[in-house]
Amino acid sequence: MIRILNFAFVAITSLVCLGVYRTAEGARVDQGELRSTRAAIAREQNALTVLGAEWARVTQPARIQVLTERHLDLSDKPAVALSSLTQLPPKNQPLVPEGEIRAAKAVVPQNGTAVRPTPAVSPQPGVATSDKGFAVLHTGT
Secondary structure (H helix, E strand, O other): HHHHHHHHHHHHHHHHHHHEEEEHHHHHHHHHHHHHHHHHHHHHHHHHHHHHHHHHHOOOOHHHHHHHHHHOOOOOOOOOOOOOOHOOOOOOOOOOOOOOOOOOOOOOOOOOOOEEEEEEEEOOOOEEOHHHOOOOOOOOO
């Protein structure tokens, strides 16, 4: 009985040692990953600091003013001096040009003078004919 109990204790002890070793090895690997992640964060923070300094240098108003004067042909004078509001272009341009299209008229038959409707056979699916002879289109809405 003592032999079996000793064997069980040795087996349990070896399993516990194996579990402790596995946990310690996992902690060591995780610690290495944590160290490399912290180093990557430090490098990114240094890069952000450098980029912030570069951005501050590039966006200085005096530098932008010098570049504007050098590369753009800008002046403080207005391009066109208006003496009255009548010189301004009209606010809304007409959508339809003046002329024949605007003067076009449609002829609609009066009640009683309409052409007799053709048979109720529609030429296309979804198109019906009304009793006045006009096509009625059903769009499904």
